[in-house]
């Protein structure tokens with residue numbers, strides 16, 4: 001009799017219930033059907049194939065693009081007493097042979113391999129034909145698509161590898177990349193047969209998103225304060241250039257924060273050392289370019305701060321999404337300065353292909369809109385990914401109302417009228433942001449002279465405002481879709497279907513002028529309130545106590561601390577304060593293997609803490 005999925009879930013993985021989507025994917029795999037699971041980072045995709053692999057027997061082959069990902073998964077499975085192994089290019093022949101022997105003996109349930117294993121050596125294909133492969137898993141399956149960001153040609157060879165096996169295994173593919181194009185590519189290029197496709201929503205409810213506009217000095221101060229306030233937590237600070245990485249890291253160091261850095265300009269040794277220090281909880285903060293992150297499965301990243309605005313929401317969501325894999329409340333803060341736009345435009349202009357530039361500009365505009373919107377950030381992001389959220393989340397910087405939004409309804413209407421007057425005066429032409437701002441500020445220019453803008457009624461209507469503020473108001477109108485920007489290089493502004501109703505109506509309009517502007521009173525418009533999972537203050541000390549023990553035990557074994565137990569499990573212990581093995585087993589994340597290995601020491605630590613506090 002094989003065990004039921006729920007039994008395996010609790011005995012082996014220590015969890016009581018499935019997360020969204022897991023159960024149905026597992027059921028389909030167990031019924032022999034190919035599946036494609038599209039779920040956001042941290043949703044728990046691994047479990048969807050690891051668990052059926054254990055029930056199906058034989059060996060499951062898992063294709064994974066990075067050695068670090070494989071290692072993390074194998075170590076994590078071993079912690080739970082699962083027989084998992086990997087073969088990769090960093091191993092010597094003897095090591096590989098040992099693993100293959102173990103597979104042949106039937107003592108490996110999950111075998112992780114890189115996709116190149118299938119093209120480099122036909123011997124591996126032949127080897128697989130000689131063992132009992134029942135499940136073939138393709139993780140990070142978007143790598144098969146040229147539309148994705150991490151295309152890997154070797155993924156295209158996987159269907160042939162599957163086809164050459166004596167008996168076709170169930171094929172299961174997983175990715176966090178949402179676009180329909182990528183999804184179709186996966187089904188096609190991986191040769192999935194009548195797959196069960198599941199796409200869960202892209203929302204990450206435990207992430208708190210916020211945007212703040214500030215200059216470089218203020219960014220330094222903000223980052224330092226945030227890092228110090230969360231001294232016990234792990235965080236990533238992303239910068240858009242190597243220079244900014246170095247400067248930010250140095251700044252934190254001079255203030256006594258042992259931050260490490262990571263970018264493509266460093267030698268391998270420093271990069272590896274930085275990454276390890278961060279993953280093993282020795283350095284609390286890593287300051288990095290976007291070169292850092294792919295293949296990092298560290299589950300207890302509590303915050304991701306972007307010092308600069310990235311070039312697209314796709315990139316932003318992926319980078320910010322490295323926070324809170326364990327499902328605990330985490331912060332994603334985007335620090336924005338208008339100069340960030342110039343940096344991104346410069347990068348785009350390096351591209352020689354006009355179509356590429358155009359689509360990059362469109363993605364950039366969506367990112368700029370995100371920075372300038374006064375409405376729900378979560379909803380704005382989900383809409384970008386094609387969802388249709390009809391709520392304000394109640395738990396982002398804009399919904400929670402601490403984002404320095406100012407009521408600029410009157411100014412906004414003046415700006416829109418000006419767009420109208422300029423078109424009227426010029427015989428129907430549209431103009432870009434800088435001309436518009438010049439007219440609002442009554443700044444003479446060749447163009448204004450040519451078209452006689454200094455004679456229109458809106459000339460200089462905002463000349464008492466600061467120039468930067470007027471620019472921000474225009475950006476906010478674009479973000480709110482009251483103005484649209486042309487796709488060409490001129491980026492001219494024109495009305496949208498929303499513009500006239502706004503001009504006639506009495507809807508208010510908010511912009512994020514400076515971070516100092518007093519927050520406005522906002523009407524209650526939250527439809528969904530999310531519960532905060534953070535621990536109470538009294539538990540924080542206990543958490544620190546257990547965290548210390550976890551770090552010691554991790555060091556003894558040479559594995560990252562979050563593989564011993566994730567943060568969520570430690571919080572679970574703080575909440576229930578178990579005094580017996582049976583109670584400990586009730587804590588999510590404690591399965592039978594970990595209970596056996598670590599239960600004694602954690603129970604002792606809990607007892608010890610309660611006696612001495």
Ligand code: ADP
Nearest residue numbers: 015017018019041042043044045046047299325
């Ligand atoms: P993904 O690959 O989708 O980004 P992972 O498979 O790495 O996510 O899982 C993220 C975290 O969620 C891991 O720490 C994992 O142990 C945890 N997890 C997975 N399934 C469950 C569950 N049913 N209950 C609680 N935690 C879970």
Ligand code: MG
Nearest residue numbers: 042045046139
């Ligand atoms: Mg994963």
